[in-house]
Amino acid sequence: MTFLLGSGAGFSGDRTDAAIPVVAELIRRGQPSALVFETLGERTLAAAHRAMRDDPSAGFEPLLEELLTPVLDDCLRHGIAILGNFGAANPDGACRVVAELAARTGRGGASIGRVHGDDIRARLGELELQRWEAENRELPGEMALISANVYLGAAPLVEALELGAEVVVTGRVADPALFLAPLVHHFGWAWDDWDRLAAGMMAGHLAECGAQVSGGYFADPGRKEVPNLARVGYPIIEVEEDGSLVVTKPVDTGGMVTARTVKEQLLYEVHDPANYLTPDVVVDLSSVRVEEIGPDRVAVSGIRGKPAPQRLKTTVCYEGGWQGEAEISYAGPNALARARLAAEVLRERLTFRAPPELRSRLDIVGHASVFDSDAGDLQRTMPGSASGDYRLRLAAEHAERRWVERATQELLALYCAGPAGGGGVRRQFQRRVCTSSYLVKRSDVDAFATLFDARPADERSPAHATR
Amino acid sequence: MPRVEATTAGAVSECGSERPGVALHRLAHARAGDKGDRLNLALFAYDPRHYETLVAQVTEERVLALFAHRGASRVRRYLLPGLAGMNLVIDDVLQGGVNGALNLDGHGKTLSFLLLGMELTLPAALLD
Numbered sequence: 001m002t003f004l005l006g007s008g009a010g011f012s013g014d015r016t017d018a019a020i021p022v023v024a025e026l027i028r029r030g031q032p033s034a035l036v037f038e039t040l041g042e043r044t045l046a047a048a049h050r051a052m053r054d055d056p057s058a059g060f061e062p063l064l065e066e067l068l069t070p071v072l073d074d075c076l077r078h079g080i081a082i083l084g085n086f087g088a089a090n091p092d093g094a095c096r097v098v099a100e101l102a103a104r105t106g107r108g109g110a111s112i113g114r115v116h117g118d119d120i121r122a123r124l125g126e127l128e129l130q131r132w133e134a135e136n137r138e139l140p141g142e143m144a145l146i147s148a149n150v151y152l153g154a155a156p157l158v159e160a161l162e163l164g165a166e167v168v169v170t171g172r173v174a175d176p177a178l179f180l181a182p183l184v185h186h187f188g189w190a191w192d193d194w195d196r197l198a199a200g201m202m203a204g205h206l207a208e209c210g211a212q213v214s215g216g217y218f219a220d221p222g223r224k225e226v227p228n229l230a231r232v233g234y235p236i237i238e239v240e241e242d243g244s245l246v247v248t249k250p251v252d253t254g255g256m257v258t259a260r261t262v263k264e265q266l267l268y269e270v271h272d273p274a275n276y277l278t279p280d281v282v283v284d285l286s287s288v289r290v291e292e293i294g295p296d297r298v299a300v301s302g303i304r305g306k307p308a309p310q311r312l313k314t315t316v317c318y319e320g321g322w323q324g325e326a327e328i329s330y331a332g333p334n335a336l337a338r339a340r341l342a343a344e345v346l347r348e349r350l351t352f353r354a355p356p357e358l359r360s361r362l363d364i365v366g367h368a369s370v371f372d373s374d375a376g377d378l379q380r381t382m383p384g385s386a387s388g389d390y391r392l393r394l395a396a397e398h399a400e401r402r403w404v405e406r407a408t409q410e411l412l413a414l415y416c417a418g419p420a421g422g423g424g425v426r427r428q429f430q431r432r433v434c435t436s437s438y439l440v441k442r443s444d445v446d447a448f449a450t451l452f453d454a455r456p457a458d459e460r461s462p463a464h465a466t467r
Numbered sequence: 468m469p470r471v472e473a474t475t476a477g478a479v480s481e482c483g484s485e486r487p488g489v490a491l492h493r494l495a496h497a498r499a500g501d502k503g504d505r506l507n508l509a510l511f512a513y514d515p516r517h518y519e520t521l522v523a524q525v526t527e528e529r530v531l532a533l534f535a536h537r538g539a540s541r542v543r544r545y546l547l548p549g550l551a552g553m554n555l556v557i558d559d560v561l562q563g564g565v566n567g568a569l570n571l572d573g574h575g576k577t578l579s580f581l582l583l584g585m586e587l588t589l590p591a592a593l594l595d
Contacts, residue, residue, distance in 0.1 A: 267509035269500030361569035379537040395569040
């Protein structure tokens with residue numbers, strides 16, 4: 001029987017009303033199904049660890065309540081499993097929120113599973129770490145370390161479902177594993193059934209970024225039109241026991257599912273398509289086929305799997321100093337020349353007002369910015385319209401906040417001491433996070449699941465005891 | 468008009484007429500993804516008839532040149548004829564990546580459209 005995977009969010013900060021039509025569609029179809037919230041990016045996790053350091057009850061997805069409130073009761077009532085990495089740095093804290101939300105609608109007994117084992121910060125020094133090929137940083141000192149988390153596979157999530165969890169809360173797991181887990185649980189796929197595991201992982205890969213497979217992040221007016229993007233429907237993947245996949249979306253929603261929307265997401269953040277590494281299987285997309293089989297229905301086939309890698313990816317986050325940004329606008333006749341002069345003035349001021357190790361960059365938004373290099377190659381060489389609406393942006397980075405403040409202060413001072421007609425200054429600072437990735441031995445990772453028990457430890461029954 | 472192999476921009480065709488230049492944006496769609504300081508650009512022909520033109524002209528060398536100003540060190544191209552597409556993996560192009568870049572777009576998400584600005588030449592028979 002077909003299993004349905006619905007996506008409720010594709011990143012932390014995604015639309016919090018997206019899951020509503022997805023759950024309505026899952027209920028309407030009445031087939032076994034699960035709803036997945038993927039809300040944990042690399043930086044999101046570091047931010048969560050910092051938040052927890054300041055407040056031990058924080059450190060999970062800040063929008064958790066807003067995401068779950070509209071759909072939790074419907075999912076519990078209709079047996080739709082919810083899985084989410086919204087536990088971030090504090091899965092217990094997230095479990096507590098889920099339990100409270102469930103209790104509000106009279107479902108205080110809801111079974112909540114919690115996945116353990118991704119946080120290896122305490123053991124980092126003892127483990128044999130192998131550098132990830134795309135990285136070249138040294139391991140940071142203990143003082144600067146914020147977090148170290150392994151990308152777990154689907155096994156501990158399946159364990160949670162086997163324990164009877166109706167909601168599964170995780171920290172770091174490979175995003176598509178959130179989707180693979182209910183499939184393995186439902187179909188009973190073996191852990192060496194590589195082709196099926198690969199298909200399940202790709203179902204997750206296609207759905208994990210929410211609307212990115214169903215018309216979001218796709219529209220290019222005049223070339224790629226997308227209907228009703230304001231109400232884009234988040235994806236539902238229909239999965240068969242043999243690993244066949246159909247990508248679709250709820251009825252009466254905007255967006256679209258076409259061969260093109262699916263192809264763009266198929267290779268999103270993939271490097272070698274013949275060797276896409278996941279914790280549970282290496283996916284081979286060499287002979288993948290994408291076929292429109294009906295309106296908003298696309299079949300994906302030909303996905304092959306190879307044995308899982310022996311090592312798991314671990315991301316280490318550590319303090320990265322400060323970044324400051326400041327901006328000022330120039331518009332109307334001769335605006336580009338005034339913005340360029342302002343940039344020149346800033347460059348000269350920074351040579352004697354900031355220490356030499358300060359990293360900085362100047363953009364002229366409207367002329368050359370996001371495509372440009374830090375050195376401003378395009379800004380110097382690209383022709384631009386003399387009059388227009390331009391915004392000069394300074395970005396500066398230093399280990400100490402005071403130098404970032406000093407540098408951006410120089411942009412502020414253009415108000416009175418720079419070229420004519422500058423206005424609309426804004427300035428902001430943020431702490432930066434550096435990340436580097438390593439590979440750890442699978443045998444060094446102890447991943448498992450327990451059922452969450454909100455009662456204090458001395459009142460718990462043995463069945464709920466942590467392992 | 469006979470179909471002519473298009474290789475270099477602005478070349479003169481066998482029948483003596485200038486081959487029309489066309490922006491890649493007209494022939495293909497793309498999406499960018501990042502991991503660390505590495506960017507991948509997935510590129511697909513709208514019309515499978517244009518796939519061979521993309522293969523001939525969107526080469527590792529040309530893509531590396533397009534991103535050279537940002538310090539790109541290597542481009543690897545993986546062809547997926549079944550999807551009429553290719554995956555371009557560009558190393559060291561994000562000047563620090565999402566966590567280290569000073570660029571407004573540290574992920575490099577906008578860079579799919581830098582690629583789509585590339586000029587190609589297209590055999591006139593295919594330009595419709």
